[in-house]
Amino acid sequence: MKTTTSEMNGKGMEGRIGMPTSRVDGRLKVTGQAQYAAEFAAEDLLYGVVVSGAIAHGEISAIDAAAALAVDGVLHVMTHENRPPLPRFDRSYRDDDTPSGSPFRALYDEKIIYSGQPVALVLATSFEAARHGAALVKVSYKATSHQTDLDAVQADAYHPRQGKDGFQPPPKPRGDADAALKKAEINVLAEYSTPVEHHNPMEMHASTVMVDADGSLTIYDKTQGVLNTQQYVTGVFGLKPEQVRVISPFVGGAFGSGLRPQYQLFLAVLAAQEMKRSVRVVLTRQQMFSFGHRPASRHQIALGADKTGKLLALKHAAVAETSRFEDYIEVVVNWSGSAYQCDNVTLDYKVAALDVYTPLDMRAPGATLGVYALESAMDELAHAVHVDPVALRLMNYAEKDQNTGKPFSSKELKACYEQGAAKFGWGKRDPAPRSMRRGKTLVGWGMAGGFWDAMQQPASAKAVLSADGKLAVSSATADIGTGTYTAMTMIAADTLGLPLENVVFTLGDSSLPQAPLEGGSWTVSSVGSAVKSVCENIRKKLFTIARAMPDSPLAKAGADEVEWTGGRVQLAGQPDKSLAISDIMRSDGLHRIEETVDQSPEKKQKQYTMQTHSAVFVEVEVDEDFGTVAVKRVVSAIAGGRVINPKAARSQIVGGVVWGIGMALHEETLTDHALGRFMNHSFAEYHIPVNADIPDIDVVFVEEHDDIVNPLGAKGMGEIGIVGVAAAVANAVFHATGKRVRDLPITLDKTV
Template sequence: MSTVQNKQQGKQQGRIGKATSRVDGKLKVTGQARYAAEFPAEDLLYGVVVSSGIARGSISSIDTARALAVPGVIHVLTHENRPSLPWFDRSYQDDDSPSGSPFRPLYDASIIFSGQPVALVVASSFEAARHASALVDIRYKADKHQTDLDAERDAAYAPKQGKDGFEPPPKPRGDADAALKKAEINVLADYATPVEHHNPMEMHATTVLRDVDGNLTIYDKTQGVLNTQQYVTGVFGLKQEQVRVRSPFVGGAFGSGLRPQYQLFLAVMAAQELKRSVRVVLTRQQMFSFGHRPATRHQIALGADKSGKLLAIKHQTVSETSRFEDYIEVVVNWSGSAYQCDNVTLDYKVAALDVYTPLDMRAPGATLGVYVLESAMDELAHATGVDPLALRILNYAEQDQNTGKPFSSKELKACYEQGAAKFGWDKRNPAPRSMRRGKTLVGWGMATGFWDAMQQPASAKAVLSVDGKLQVSSATADIGTGTYTAMTIIAADVLGLAIEDVNFTLGDSSLPQAPLEGGSWTVSSVGSAVKMACEAIRDELLSIARAMPDSPLAGASAEDVEWTEGRVQRVGQPAASLEIADIMRSKGLHSIEHAVDQKPESKQKKYTMHTHSAVFVEVEVDEDFGTVAVKRVVSAIAGGRVINPKAARSQIIGGVVWGIGMALHEETMADHAMGRFMNHSLAEYHIPVNADIHDIDVIFVEEHDDIVNPLGAKGMGEIGIVGVAAAIGNAVFHATGKRVRELPITLDKVI
């Protein structure tokens, strides 16, 4: 594959920035889109996982006789009869694993978390496997366990920077303790957030198709087919050409598909052991047995003068991790870069519990840390008598004090201005309990959102046929974010083609490499590669066109022409044009193909690159019952260039809805005496429903940034949720005069 330098795009009829319906929408609504558990196979076997009933200890005995006696049952895999694998020497880690020793299913008799897979029943039908799974008789020796973060808080430790690229808190600047003592106004508060689980609609599943030569085609629910492929080859000692992974559609993931989950391992192990095709699908309850947003405990202190000017910030966080890996997030760093303050101390520690390792969940770290910071800023606004919006503008940061770097772009003030105008913030009565509507208290709150704008190396291939059809491909994913459509728009924009004439392929490990889909970096990374591949085709076409006999484009530069409707023409001169098909035929070309590898440009290292938002919320609180309803939300986003406003708006709305859930509903409750999650179903794990969601307005603030990537796009997947919970909590305080510092804000805490 060749590396192609980015060139100026030239003038053309643009597709970018126009609201475009999903190109994959019809397949999804008509049921033609197939997910990991829906691909057919001849002679397919079905595996059902048996889960541990204790949180810590060991297996004393496993009796599989009754299960094996069920008609149709082929095998029951346990730690006693599983095959030996290269992975069991603990040498292999996947691309998204934190530092430590990854969990290895069926390795030995040890139990290290509740719900741990301890057996796989394989049968010729799902029904037989499910029935037999209940007949596996397992006896345990239970050891003392600890799943309560508060009980282990004093034993928390500072994690080391590992291979996952964790950015530790910056060193203290100034003297925060001394500044707090001198400050005229102090805010000292403890905040707490609970465990949350991802709960995508599609449960994790793997279908392994094994051919007669032992080659595997794997359909997996994943946010990165290449990561799955590397995992399987590394764990099972296979060659890359023996394993092909496909994941054309994903029914939501939110981070749960970044790491290979244990159903993948068990399905491949069974397929290899039995030399058959195997499918393993986790139950909804088992979706609570791997990964989650970690519980956190925070102490935050803000010091300011009477005007509200920040003099000191201290933010200390303890987060949970497992005993076998150090899961770490960037939680407190935001408190050092969000606002101008010369005295800052940040501290982040983790406490090991008898749980599965937590897992990235939409806007990991920022969702938690910014919630605490923005809640404390509202407390400071109340203490100083300064309007919450005015307080943030007063302490506006013109550069990142954590690093001393300027921002590549920052239109946060425009977010404040446009969001406040749309919301009507100037009509807010600042006194708590001062606004009413009938029998309900009305509260208005706001918060700022922050997220990293990142770019990763990625590759893409583009093939233009003489019939005017463009095929573009990259091994990225679409977890419901609209990747298919965004890449189609980018490709069509470069060559001035109709959306219908472009086909983008993803979710296949045989395609050009791409990073995991996460972190809001897919458009910036894969989109930049798609742009460059299509530009290489465009440049070749223009070169041919200039050399054609009597060419109307002779001597034309890239800036002199525009690409539209399958033609290239001099700018503003439709008569001076050539059909793309005629250009290709002049050279006898049936197709033009270019593959590119792109990397972030070195100039990015000189800047801090962030996406910003301002969230304004109105709540109604029933004074008698303490129930909270979010009636209005305005979210103003500065996210660089917006590729598809229609999909981007949906991304932000989805993030806002999740923020409402975080603030008012979501909590995975644990029985610490048993060490297990109790509300492990969608019936008892509370999330917002239609009746909970009212008016949500999204504003995209114009922002130009030529540093972040060639497209100038920052990504929208994560920023939508950041700051929403804080804005709601702040609104609840404004409505009631009561500050709830422990999420979720349930009626018992309000009254």
């Protein structure tokens, strides 16, 4: 099955880039017609329920599945003792998002390496029977000592092995930060900490594996990349690509949790091959806490400045957690070296191994942690030198990337500061802490800057234009709720001047042209550029035919003298001198035009640093008696290049801001270190922001032109919205209370 936009598009609306456009897939979602990984029907389907391990480290001494097998409908209980052998069940296989090390292998042997590890899979003819059977499986363990406390092992932290593609180790020191700190008139020395957080998308991870008559597999998976899932399954199970088709038309949120294939996929495929029947495995909400998370981190920052606030020295050292079997690494401290003009900088990043599952990319990985610490320290410096926080940032503004010396492809961060401050009314801020109040409620205003890489990856797209003016475009990308369907439809429609309802975009199928994982805010940049390019190729063919038509009004026109609109090509501003696309094709006897392109980043990009920037302004109220914090206003100013769909882009920024508020005030996965286990693994106890916690969020898109970053000039919006938000909230809390909280989340016990 391929889910397309054919039933989605509104009518009568031309798809122009930059126009606020409702989601083309919106109707399918709100009417329940959109199908997710656990909703595809299969004949003779078996249901698998995972049994989770109860200790953090040790081994399984015995598994008693007799009671489970006695349940009516339970057919099999798969464990490490009876699982089938696998051709490549070894330590060598890595998918596209795997860190260096030895990936976790479910049901491999008796060893337990983290709490919540899958130890058995109960298979039954109904979900209810499988769930009941799973509750009856008795597992005995031999526990050994474990360590899950980052603070206890910081001294053992090490520099990670360089094995993960795309990891940028901290640049070498420049200048002499220690000497400059000693000479500086003002020093800020601070430590910041962030807790473990979990992704918690609405849709839990699920895989439905259908076994075809010839033994090939059709897999419906919750994933941010169908090709990565296909690559994983073929690699682990020794299958050929043509034997595995992966389909994922809709994803109910992911935020990075779907970048790596999770263990439910492996177990579902393993069971389907063993039972020779279709199998579905869906994780519970509690089991969503048993793979990947944003790692806990600890930061030490030292800033040295003259009495005006001009930076003379900067040091940022961070330690984050990883598992014992993989080195999970993020770009955490590099932002501190590139964000501001400073000649003496030392950056350091280490990881500390714990008995946990490997952390996993979560919205704006690395920047969310590192920029929180940096922008909090900059606020502390502003207070120490009695300089407005915005003025301090402008004073230390970096015109070039300080880490590399490269110019930015574009940088409108100054405009973000200025326009965001104006919208917020920042000029009315009294700088003294505890100086602003409403009755007994303390009022605080805080701000922070944001930084994220603007990246483009290789991608391919196919387009087929029929003689009736209908366009079908496809690529094996994903839509995790970000609006990919709509953006690609708009890009294609805009390029050929077609109404939205005449364009169908298909994604989420491994049989389609290749696309990168949907992550890193690079989907519009990468896949969108391929869509634009393939439609331009069709446009060139049409224009060549149009010029050669008898009595053509375009015979002497150049490509830059015409415009494509309403399904026609016309001399610019002269609709009476135009030709319909359908007539152009019929004149040449064409029933269809088909094109495929492979799009890669241009070499000129290597000469620049490409980033998205933001400035976020926050107002909080703090109850003077109880210490409760409420966010009352947010203004987020974004420089993200060309905005494809302002309506969807605003939603992306709003979603990031909401999560940033959650990071600042709510989210924390708590571990009982005696058990080595996450304890608040449910929505009842893992606190996230709800409607009552979120005020109106004002998003300002700063005009920014960039002809380097990609052919569209568009930068991603998915990540930048969260970066800097937690720091802005924390800075506002300090302004309100005079108390600096450096340990997230900021709960009421820390403000009184």
